[in-house]
Amino acid sequence: MKPRLDRATRVIPRLYGRALALYPAEFREEYAAEMVEFFGEDCRRAALRRGWSGLVLQSLLTLADLACSAPRVHLEIAFQDLRFAVRMLVREPGFALAAILTLALGIGANSTIFTLVHRILLTPLAFPEPGRLVLLFEKSPRGLDRASVSPPDFLDYRSRAASITSLAAYYEDGANLTAPGEPEHLTASFVTPAFFDVLLGSGPQPGPSSVVLSHAFWQRRFHGDPAIIGRRLRLDGRDCTVGAVLPESFHFGSRDTALWLLMPDAYMASPRAARFLSVIARLRPGTGLSQARAEFDALAASLAGAYPASNRGWGAALVPLQEQTVGDVRRALLVLMGAVGFILLIACANIGNLLLARTARRQSEIGIRLSLGACPIRIVRQLLTESVLIAFLGASAGLGLSFSALQLLRLLRPAALPRLDDVAIDARVIAFTLALALFAGVAGTLAPVLRLSRGDLRRAIQGRRLRGALIVVEVALSVVLLIGAGLLIRTFVHLRGLDPGFNPANATAFTIDLPRAGRAAFLESAVTRLQSPPGAAAGMISTLPLSGGEGYNRFGFTIDPREPVNGDNHRFYARWITPGYFAGMAIPLLQGRDFTARDRAGAPPVVIIDSALARRYFLNENPIGRFLRLSYDRGTPREVVGVAGEVRLVAMDREPAPQIYIPMFQEPQASSASLVVRGAPPQAVIAELRRLDAVLPVYDIRPVTDLVSADIAPRRFNMLLLGLLAALALVLAATGVYGVVSCMAGERRGEIGIRMALGARPPEILLLVLRQGMAHVLAGIVLGTAAAFLLSGALTGLLFGVQPIDPPTFLAVALLTAIAASLACLAPALRASSLDPAQILKDSRA
Amino acid sequence: MPQEPLLPAVFHIMLALADGERHGYGIKREVEFRTAGVISLGPGTLYGTLRRMLAEGLIEESADDERRRFYRLTDLGRRVAAAEAERLANLVSVARAKALLS
Numbered sequence: 001m002k003p004r005l006d007r008a009t010r011v012i013p014r015l016y017g018r019a020l021a022l023y024p025a026e027f028r029e030e031y032a033a034e035m036v037e038f039f040g041e042d043c044r045r046a047a048l049r050r051g052w053s054g055l056v057l058q059s060l061l062t063l064a065d066l067a068c069s070a071p072r073v074h075l076e077i078a079f080q081d082l083r084f085a086v087r088m089l090v091r092e093p094g095f096a097l098a099a100i101l102t103l104a105l106g107i108g109a110n111s112t113i114f115t116l117v118h119r120i121l122l123t124p125l126a127f128p129e130p131g132r133l134v135l136l137f138e139k140s141p142r143g144l145d146r147a148s149v150s151p152p153d154f155l156d157y158r159s160r161a162a163s164i165t166s167l168a169a170y171y172e173d174g175a176n177l178t179a180p181g182e183p184e185h186l187t188a189s190f191v192t193p194a195f196f197d198v199l200l201g202s203g204p205q206p207g208p209s210s211v212v213l214s215h216a217f218w219q220r221r222f223h224g225d226p227a228i229i230g231r232r233l234r235l236d237g238r239d240c241t242v243g244a245v246l247p248e249s250f251h252f253g254s255r256d257t258a259l260w261l262l263m264p265d266a267y268m269a270s271p272r273a274a275r276f277l278s279v280i281a282r283l284r285p286g287t288g289l290s291q292a293r294a295e296f297d298a299l300a301a302s303l304a305g306a307y308p309a310s311n312r313g314w315g316a317a318l319v320p321l322q323e324q325t326v327g328d329v330r331r332a333l334l335v336l337m338g339a340v341g342f343i344l345l346i347a348c349a350n351i352g353n354l355l356l357a358r359t360a361r362r363q364s365e366i367g368i369r370l371s372l373g374a375c376p377i378r379i380v381r382q383l384l385t386e387s388v389l390i391a392f393l394g395a396s397a398g399l400g401l402s403f404s405a406l407q408l409l410r411l412l413r414p415a416a417l418p419r420l421d422d423v424a425i426d427a428r429v430i431a432f433t434l435a436l437a438l439f440a441g442v443a444g445t446l447a448p449v450l451r452l453s454r455g456d457l458r459r460a461i462q463g464r465r466l467r468g469a470l471i472v473v474e475v476a477l478s479v480v481l482l483i484g485a486g487l488l489i490r491t492f493v494h495l496r497g498l499d500p501g502f503n504p505a506n507a508t509a510f511t512i513d514l515p516r517a518g519r520a521a522f523l524e525s526a527v528t529r530l531q532s533p534p535g536a537a538a539g540m541i542s543t544l545p546l547s548g549g550e551g552y553n554r555f556g557f558t559i560d561p562r563e564p565v566n567g568d569n570h571r572f573y574a575r576w577i578t579p580g581y582f583a584g585m586a587i588p589l590l591q592g593r594d595f596t597a598r599d600r601a602g603a604p605p606v607v608i609i610d611s612a613l614a615r616r617y618f619l620n621e622n623p624i625g626r627f628l629r630l631s632y633d634r635g636t637p638r639e640v641v642g643v644a645g646e647v648r649l650v651a652m653d654r655e656p657a658p659q660i661y662i663p664m665f666q667e668p669q670a671s672s673a674s675l676v677v678r679g680a681p682p683q684a685v686i687a688e689l690r691r692l693d694a695v696l697p698v699y700d701i702r703p704v705t706d707l708v709s710a711d712i713a714p715r716r717f718n719m720l721l722l723g724l725l726a727a728l729a730l731v732l733a734a735t736g737v738y739g740v741v742s743c744m745a746g747e748r749r750g751e752i753g754i755r756m757a758l759g760a761r762p763p764e765i766l767l768l769v770l771r772q773g774m775a776h777v778l779a780g781i782v783l784g785t786a787a788a789f790l791l792s793g794a795l796t797g798l799l800f801g802v803q804p805i806d807p808p809t810f811l812a813v814a815l816l817t818a819i820a821a822s823l824a825c826l827a828p829a830l831r832a833s834s835l836d837p838a839q840i841l842k843d844s845r846a
Numbered sequence: 847m848p849q850e851p852l853l854p855a856v857f858h859i860m861l862a863l864a865d866g867e868r869h870g871y872g873i874k875r876e877v878e879f880r881t882a883g884v885i886s887l888g889p890g891t892l893y894g895t896l897r898r899m900l901a902e903g904l905i906e907e908s909a910d911d912e913r914r915r916f917y918r919l920t921d922l923g924r925r926v927a928a929a930e931a932e933r934l935a936n937l938v939s940v941a942r943a944k945a946l947l948s
Contacts, residue, residue, distance in 0.1 A: 065888025
């Protein structure tokens with residue numbers, strides 16, 4: 001053989017030896033030397049027979065062999081590890097169950113909240129290029145920055161704005177469907193022609209006599225009739241046909257909007273000061289939000305210059321649709337995301353503790369395997385396989401939990417969560433969960449594994465200090481969560497304790513659509529009839545308190561003759577009521593009289609003010625007999641005839657604002673009203689109304705208590721969820737404390753035996769174990785309280801009537817945690833103190 | 847005995863060990879010789895398969911000289927190999943009955 005060829009037959013096998021690094025270490029240790037020799041032999045034979053070409057061919061074949069066999073050997077060893085791991089778990093079912101359950105809870109909580117965050121905050125809305133959709137509001141000079149838009153302003157913005165491709169207005173209202181079938185009151189949206197084009201790019205077009213139905217309404221009312229297009233409907237006394245049905249995925253505006261109608265042209269002729277339209281726009285491609293905002297600011301300023309009477313001081317606000325849809329939920333969800341992150345960390349710490357304790361129990365097994373020559377990497381790999389297996393089992397159980405939790409949420413339909421229909425576990429959530437599981441598995445084994453790899457077996461197995469530190473962290477994390485939950489609970493209790501200004505108990509609210517003809521007469525006879533049963537109280541109001549829509553009925557007033565008619569108005573909320581409303585709601589009449597049937601059209605105009613207004617504007621005077629001019633009717637003087645108690649109108653967490661009540665008999669303009677009846681069964685009320693008008697739509701019947709509970713429902717939901725998570729954290733942390741203290745007490749068994757033999761009494765042993773456990777717990781409480789001091793500011797927007805740093809909450813949580821943890825320590829301490837020293841010493845000698 | 851056919855590499859190794867113990871390279875040479883060079887086991891395939899066969903108890907290590915290990919069939923291995931041979935023989939007789947083989 002030529003010398004160069006000969007050298008090659010020696011160099012190539014050496015290179016092959018390097019390439020064997022692709023095989024698992026365990027396999028390499030066993031076979032690498034033989035494999036190199038094997039290949040060397042092959043090379044020599046090939047070179048002898050065919051020279052260079054033989055050597056090259058042989059090398060290529062062997063390379064292919066390596067590429068095929070290395071992954072296979074890896075897989076085989078992984079399966080072998082997995083089989084071993086399964087056997088180990090089956091052998092210790094208690095450990096397996098505890099670990100899997102802990103992780104399932106941690107991962108389940110995480111994937112549930114992640115699903116919500118992902119769907120509600122991160123997933124774009126289901127419209128083409130949703131990032132370009134913005135809502136247009138007007139900003140009032142009084143600081144209301146999301147006010148509706150007036151039709152003339154809308155027309156001006158639409159014709160002049162260059163930063164948008166299209167602009168459409170809509171106005172949500174009711175519509176009465178009277179044929180085909182039973183009469184029904186529906187939520188309807190009146191839209192300008194471009195509405196669906198703005199949202200969908202191109203879409204159905206409601207016409208002067210054709211309507212667009214929602215998918216849900218089409219399914220419910222028409223059972224998904226495929227021949228629906230062109231069907232005739234009778235809506236608000238007019239005939240129209242069904243022009244289109246929207247796809248199921250279309251969600252915009254109110255959840256129960258059943259149909260979309262073309263906005264009547266008459267709307268556009270409204271005065272410039274009548275702001276009632278919602279407006280949606282699509283930004284021109286490539287136009288940034290700030291650019292568009294600058295343009296709308298300039299347009300608003302020019303409108304203010306051109307129409308000072310209606311627009312002075314008014315601005316324009318563009319808000320991305322996503323931001324508006326998600327709204328206040330954002331902060332709550334982010335807080336919950338943080339909370340479940342904590343839970344996962346606690347779960348990981350628990351798993352870490354369980355694994356450390358288990359490694360300690362397997363001390364002799366691992367020792368024997370090491371002394372028999374098992375390579376440490378092999379053992380690390382085995383331990384990692386076991387914990388990753390636990391993590392994946394935990395993740396599967398966690399996904400199951402999360403699936404059930406989301407089903408439950410969909411059933412409960414909390415008002416606090418928008419876009420809940422879209423929420424489902426999808427591939428990304430599963431990917432997130434698996435990533436969490438891997439993290440939990442690796443993080444849980446990391447501590448013992450790192451030490452094993454450093455070959456520091458003894459410390460790895462004991463890990464006592466590490467276990468103590470894990471307890472401190474667990475307790476601290478759960479203290480932070482408990483304090484957060486405590487603050488939300490205090491907020492809720494505070495809100496529940498607030499007086500709404502009316503007594504919601506035993507009263508029922510109905511919404512009725514008032515007949516067009518003879519409305520005043522209808523109102524009068526309805527109220528008189530409903531009030532006639534002994535003990536019954538009944539009255540109507542244009543809009544009930546705490547039921548939203550407060551932007552619409554805010555006007556200005558002046559006090560006559562103290563202030564000039566066109567002077568700067570004071571703001572008030574206007575409510576039109578019939579006699580009997582105060583009695584129905586049990587709102588106290590503090591001074592003067594209620595409205596009567598005599599306060600009707602043609603009689604001298606009168607009003608009743610509430611105590612918030614009286615206090616602010618008639619501090620030391622008697623308001624009765626004074627006159628007010630209201631801005632919406634060019635200032636006819638109206639006499640104040642009564643003062644009613646103040647009511648929380650906008651929300652329970654907003655102070656009562658000045659209100660003026662106007663007799664509905666005098667101004668029966670509203671097309672619908674809410675009826676409140678106290679002391680009569682709802683069926684009797686409906687029957688009575690039907691006697692007056694057989695086709696009168698009566699709907700939205702609910703106890704008045706619903707107003708209050710619906711208003712605080714989002715807070716109750718946040719409180720319940722965070723409370724649940726905090727309780728979970730406490731249970732996990734207490735389990736962790738129990739596990740570690742049991743383990744530490746077990747390790748000190750010999751020492752305890754000696755102490756007892758030397759005369760220590762059981763209470764002293766009890767204290768010894770308790771002290772060791774509680775030292776870590778107390779450190780955790782201190783650390784957690786300090787962290788809560790720094791973190792509770794994140795809750796600011798979710799709190800009401802409670803400061804983020806609330807000493808009673810902090811103290812109560814510290815106490816609760818200390819009690820829970822000492823109970824967790826007590827069981828192992830009692831066990832240790834009841835040991836028999838003779839038995840221990842005998843065991844240790846054996 | 848096996849219902850599933852054995853992997854070709856496994857059966858060839860068994861055949862090579864049927865008449866006595868051999869080391870890794872010896873197995874390769876025997877297989878090459880018997881198949882006239884049609885089948886040539888690479889080192890990765892050979893040792894990967896040997897490792898699996900050891901774990902399954904089909905073969906065992908015999909004498910361990912300084913440099914290389916020798917392998918031989920266990921009783922189980924021999925029975926598995928015989929069953930596989932019988933399975934193949936049955937197939938061949940069917941093929942012959944259908945006049946696929948002359």
